[in-house]
Amino acid sequence: MKMTGPKNNRQGSSPKTSGSPRVSRQKTAPTGTRRRQTTDITYGSRANERTQGGRQQLSRDEMRRRSRLIKMKKRRIKRLIALFLGVTIIIAVAVTLSLTVFFHIDNVAVTGDEVYSSEDVIDASQINIGDNMFMTSKKKAAAGIESTLPYVETAEIKRNLSGTITIKITAATAKLAIDNGDSFTLVSDKGKVLEDGLMTIGDGIIIIDSSPVVSAVPGENVEFQDNDDLGIIKNVLALLDSNELSGITSIDVSNHSNIKMVYKERVTVLLGLSSSVNDKMNFVKAALTRLDSDNPDFTGSIDFTIDKKAYLSPQREDNTTIPFLLP
Numbered sequence: 001m002k003m004t005g006p007k008n009n010r011q012g013s014s015p016k017t018s019g020s021p022r023v024s025r026q027k028t029a030p031t032g033t034r035r036r037q038t039t040d041i042t043y044g045s046r047a048n049e050r051t052q053g054g055r056q057q058l059s060r061d062e063m064r065r066r067s068r069l070i071k072m073k074k075r076r077i078k079r080l081i082a083l084f085l086g087v088t089i090i091i092a093v094a095v096t097l098s099l100t101v102f103f104h105i106d107n108v109a110v111t112g113d114e115v116y117s118s119e120d121v122i123d124a125s126q127i128n129i130g131d132n133m134f135m136t137s138k139k140k141a142a143a144g145i146e147s148t149l150p151y152v153e154t155a156e157i158k159r160n161l162s163g164t165i166t167i168k169i170t171a172a173t174a175k176l177a178i179d180n181g182d183s184f185t186l187v188s189d190k191g192k193v194l195e196d197g198l199m200t201i202g203d204g205i206i207i208i209d210s211s212p213v214v215s216a217v218p219g220e221n222v223e224f225q226d227n228d229d230l231g232i233i234k235n236v237l238a239l240l241d242s243n244e245l246s247g248i249t250s251i252d253v254s255n256h257s258n259i260k261m262v263y264k265e266r267v268t269v270l271l272g273l274s275s276s277v278n279d280k281m282n283f284v285k286a287a288l289t290r291l292d293s294d295n296p297d298f299t300g301s302i303d304f305t306i307d308k309k310a311y312l313s314p315q316r317e318d319n320t321t322i323p324f325l326l327p
Contacts, residue, residue: 103133106163113171115151121167124148133159147219150194175237176208177201189237191221191230208233209252229253232274239281263288267298272305280304
C-alpha cells in the first residue's frame with residue numbers, strides 16, 4: 001500500500017509533473033482574468049463610440065434648428081424692409097399729392113384790428129389764391145406784413161384745411177417819441193418804429209431821452225447806441241401799466257445809474273439805478289397820489305433813490321430847490 005504524505009506536504013512545493021490538474025487550474029485563472037479585462041475594454045470602446053455618435057447626431061439637430069432660426073430672422077427682416085419701403089412710398093405719394101393737387105388756397109380772410117385795408121394786408125403777406133397751403137410760409141408772410149405795415153404790431157396766420165388762410169392783425173400802440181431836435185420819431189410800446197420825421201405828436205405820448213439813435217426805420221425796432229436802453233424803457237412802461245400810474249410825460253434812460261421820469265410836466269421823479277426801479281414803482285405811485293392831494297400845484301423834484309424814502313425839492317423863483325423829506 002502506497003502511503004501519501006501529510007497534507008502539509010501538499011501545500012508545500014508543487015510537483016513538476018506537467019499533467020497535474022492543480023497546476024492547470026492555477027494557470028488558467030489569470031488567463032481568464034485577462035480575457036475579462038479585454039472584453040471589458042472592448043465593451044467600453046463600443047459604448048464610447050455609441051456616445052460619440054449620439055453627440056454628433058445632437059450637434060446636427062442643433063445646427064438644423066439654428067439654420068431654421070437664421071432663415072426665419074432673414075425672412076422677418078425682408079418683410080420689415082418691404083413694409084418700410086411700402087409705407088415710405090405711400091407717404092411720399094401722399095405728400096406729393098398734397099403739395100401739387102390738394103390743399104390749394106381758395107380764400108384769404110383778414111381779422112383783428114382794422115389798421116389797414118384787407119387788400120393792403122394780403123398784398124404785404126404775398127399770399128396768393130391758388131398757392132399750396134403748406135408751401136406757404138406763415139413766418140415769412142407775417143414778417144412781411146409787420147415790416148411793410150408799421151402800425152401792425154403782430155400778424156398771426158392760421159391755415160384751415162377748407163382752403164382758407166386767416167390773418168389776425170394786432171395794431172401797434174403809439175406810446176413813445178424820440179425828439180430829434182427838428183422832428184419826432186414815433187415808437188410803439190414794444191419799441192417798433194411807426195413813423196419818422198413828424199413835426200408834432202399827440203397827447204399821451206412819452207418823450208424818450210436816451211443814448212444816440214442808431215437806426216429808426218419804420219416797421220423795424222428802434223436801435224440805440226446803448227443796447228440796454230430799449231429794454232429799460234420797455235420795463236418802465238410795463239411797471240407804469242401794471243401800477244396804473246398815468247401822467248408820465250417823459251422818461252430819461254441816458255444814465256442807467258439814475259433813471260428819471262417827468263410827471264405832468266412839472267415834477268421830476270428821480271428813481272436811481274435801473275435795477276432798483278421794479279421795487280420802487282408802487283411807492284412812487286403812492287407818493288405822487290398823495291402829492292396831488294396835498295399840493296396839486298407842486299413843481300420841483302422828488303428823489304426816490306433811497307429805498308422807501310421820498311425827498312421833495314420844490315422849485316423856487318430863482319430855479320433853486322430845497323429838499324425835504326415827504327412825511
